[in-house]
Structure formats: structure tokens, C-alpha cells
Amino acid sequence: MTTRRLHFFPANLAALVLFTAAALAMLSWPTSALSQVDTFEFDTEVQQQRFRTLSNELRCPMCQNTNLSGSTGGVAEDLRREIHRMIMAGWSDQEIQQFMFERYGDFIFYRPRLRAETFLLWFGPLIFLVLGAAAAIAVWRKARSFDESEVTLDDAEKKRLQSLLGDRRRA
Amino acid sequence: MNRLTFFLPVVVFVALAGLLWRGLYLNPRELPSMLIDKPMPAFSLSTIDGQPVSNADLPESLFLLNVWGSYCLPCLVEHPTLMRLAEEGEIPVVGINYKDREELALDWLQTNGNPFAFSISDNSGRFGIDLGVYGAPETYIVDKDGVIRYRHVSVLDETVWQEDFLPAIAELRAESGAAQ
Structure with missing residues (x-):
């Protein structure tokens, strides 16, 4: 479970970096020469x-x-x-x-004045970036702090786990 | 709580997608005018037939201010609606002949009919700048005190008249009725 989450996240991070780079490239493209x-x-x-x-x-x-x-x-x-x-x-x-x-x-x-009406226009992307980064960090930290040795299963649970894993292998 | 945070990204995505989806269908040409609820800019020009005209000559009731030009094809599309309004006396229509030439403007009115009480000649487009005009056609509703109350960019056809102008005019008339 731990490794799966950790593998999952860097793929997301790479996508995020790529997307951000593409977005920045588009922003800096000259509008009219x-x-x-x-x-x-x-x-x-x-x-x-x-x-x-x-x-x-x-x-x-x-x-x-x-x-x-x-x-x-x-x-x-x-x-x-x-x-x-x-x-x-x-x-x-x-x-x-x-x-x-x-x-x-x-x-x-083309560069609107900073006013109450234009606040979201100016800072909306930054707010989304910060929220996204916060969420990503929260997920990442949670995944890292997950410790398998802390999990204890009783016999019934172990049996159920076995059967679930067994089912998956067959599928 | 856990379930809630689990679905939070989906909720955010759906909300954002909904917002952007709506944005796709907004008309980017419908920009708010800066002059709403402001008095019409002062002008001292002449009509297309050479009569001097200024703010004092404007109708002393609610009226339409229509920006038009003989070169303007969409103006031909909205022309029957303006003609009907003038013929039925529903509301006075004042024209602004925008970036045109008087002889072409007069010709155009001769050929197509003249719905305007008078047309202010703005050959240079300077008055248009004061009004924040983008281009013909545009139509404003101005109240009896000469204050701009409503603006419509592009063609004013029967649909726009029914759906946008009639409610706006009814509201403005009710408001001025209540004030008296």
C-alpha cells in the first residue's frame, strides 16, 4: 500500500511540472509582433x-x-x-x-489594474497553485507517514485479507 | 470526514468545470459599459443634415441611442426593428452616425427609411470614444435626465428587443413613474 501511493505521486508531480511549464510557455508567447x-x-x-x-x-x-x-x-x-x-x-x-x-x-x-474586481484575475491561478500544492503535500506526507508495522490484524481480518488478495491474483 | 476529503477533489473539479463550461457560452463581446448610470458625455456636434446639435436637443423622455453607419451591414439587419419602433411610436430613437460620411448616411436613410428623430454626425469617431463605442451597431437606453441606463452591443433584432430591451425599459419606466 505504501509503495503504491509513493509511486503514484511522482507521476502526478511530473505531470504537474510539465503542465506548469506548458502554461508558462503559453503565457510568455508574444501576443502580436x-x-x-x-x-x-x-x-x-x-x-x-x-x-x-x-x-x-x-x-x-x-x-x-x-x-x-x-x-x-x-x-x-x-x-x-x-x-x-x-x-x-x-x-x-x-x-x-x-x-x-x-x-x-x-x-x-492587457495588464488590468489591481482592483477588487480584478483580484481573482490576478491571483486566481496563484490561489489554485497554492491550494493544489497544499493538497499534494498533505497527500504525500500522509502516504509517507503510513507505517505498516503499526497495523495489527486479528485472525478474522487476516483471513479476509488473504481471501481478498487471493481473489485479486486470480482476477 | 475521511469520505468528505476523499471526494473533495471531485467536488472542486465539478464546480470548476461547471463554471468554465458556463464561461464557454458567454458572449465575449458583451462587455460592461463604463458609462452605465453616468450622464451622456457632453457634445456639441451637428446632425447629418448640418443642424447644430448638443445634449440640450436630446428627447426629454426615455429614448434609444443607436450607433450606426452606412457601411455597417449588421445595421441593415436591425433596421426593420428600429423602423417598427419609430412607426409605432414606442420609444424615440436618436442615431449616432459613427465614422461615416454625411452624403453616404443620407443616401442610406433615403434608400432604407429613416427611423431616427435625428442623427448626430460623428465622422471622426471622437464622440464614440467618449461613449466607449467599439463599433456600429450599438444601442443605448438613455433616460429623461440624459443618464445612460443600458447598453447593447451588436444587432438589436426583435428577439433582443423582446428579451432584453422590453424588460429593461419597463423597469426604467416603472422606476421613473414611482419617482414622480
Whole structure:
């Protein structure tokens, strides 16, 4: 019984490690390497860089799976123009993000703000990982602490065990 | 107790699977609007026939605000419903002609019929951004105080009208009736 449980667990652990690795690989996969050629003019290199960063991190509301910089959608075009206008008018990144949030909500951010509504989105996977790890450790410790010598059987139980094991061998 | 912990993984799995299963059938396009229960953003534009129009010109009752464009095929699908509502006088419909050109918009209304009390021209899409519009068609319910109360993304056909809009409108009308 002891050995069976111990054998069972590492197989699970290997699966868990593989699954986690696959999940991490998927998470880090670039979402979009393409971007629309921008025809906007900037005074400084910094402004241009801010524009690129913002339009890469904001999501196109219409197409849903591309960022603003990668989308040809009408609303994405308008939002890029707005970002350009706001940068040139001297808005800070925070102000621009707030502008977007007030109109499109958390959805517009690829990295949503940490709020009560987005708590599960941010920490749900971590909570599941911790719960899963706790359960796995509990099972593992229980299996390890199982000591066969502590088990005593009376004659009737020994007989029943014999017949059960015998049945299994025949089956 | 032991039996309970034994079945706990199954219970957790079933609960999670149920949740995710439901998630599969949610419409990812139905996103909550940030403007619900907020006043309509201030605007000072013109109608598609060139008349100046601002918040003061909006109906002083519950009305529909429909985002449309002559390029927009789904708008043709919901058009008969909007026409019926206008003809039966069920609720005033105000249009926002979104990212379109006036002459094309006027042509479209000439060909298909005009259900709108008037259509606000938003060629640049700038007013659309203030409303949090993704694209035509979208329909909002705005109350007599100019506060946005409901939003529907994509086609407003008879089914959507019966199932979503009628209950929402009944509730809003009951609420404003009780307030008076």
C-alpha cells in the first residue's frame, strides 16, 4: 500500500511540472509582433517611445485579441490618434490610461489594474497553485507517514485479507 | 470526514468545470459599459443634415441611442426593428452616425427609411470614444435626465428587443413613474 501511493505521486508531480511549464510557455508567447505603420509625428524620441508602449499595452476594443498598435480596426485607429494627441498635449501615461479606463474599463488593458474586481484575475491561478500544492503535500506526507508495522490484524481480518488478495491474483 | 476529503477533489473539479463550461457560452463581446448610470458625455456636434446639435436637443423622455453607419451591414439587419419602433411610436430613437460620411448616411436613410428623430454626425469617431463605442451597431437606453441606463452591443433584432430591451425599459419606466 505504501509503495503504491509513493509511486503514484511522482507521476502526478511530473505531470504537474510539465503542465506548469506548458502554461508558462503559453503565457510568455508574444501576443502580436505586428504593428501598424504609424504616421504620427513626435517632437522627441521619448514621446514616440511612450506612444509605442501605450499602444502596445492597450487592447483594441473591437477586435479583442490585438493591441491598438496591431489593429486596423476603426476604433483602434481613432484611439491611436487620441493617444498621439494626448501625448503631444503633455498628458502623463497615468492620465492617458485613466482616460481609456473611464471609457472602456479594465478590458482595454492587457495588464488590468489591481482592483477588487480584478483580484481573482490576478491571483486566481496563484490561489489554485497554492491550494493544489497544499493538497499534494498533505497527500504525500500522509502516504509517507503510513507505517505498516503499526497495523495489527486479528485472525478474522487476516483471513479476509488473504481471501481478498487471493481473489485479486486470480482476477 | 475521511469520505468528505476523499471526494473533495471531485467536488472542486465539478464546480470548476461547471463554471468554465458556463464561461464557454458567454458572449465575449458583451462587455460592461463604463458609462452605465453616468450622464451622456457632453457634445456639441451637428446632425447629418448640418443642424447644430448638443445634449440640450436630446428627447426629454426615455429614448434609444443607436450607433450606426452606412457601411455597417449588421445595421441593415436591425433596421426593420428600429423602423417598427419609430412607426409605432414606442420609444424615440436618436442615431449616432459613427465614422461615416454625411452624403453616404443620407443616401442610406433615403434608400432604407429613416427611423431616427435625428442623427448626430460623428465622422471622426471622437464622440464614440467618449461613449466607449467599439463599433456600429450599438444601442443605448438613455433616460429623461440624459443618464445612460443600458447598453447593447451588436444587432438589436426583435428577439433582443423582446428579451432584453422590453424588460429593461419597463423597469426604467416603472422606476421613473414611482419617482414622480
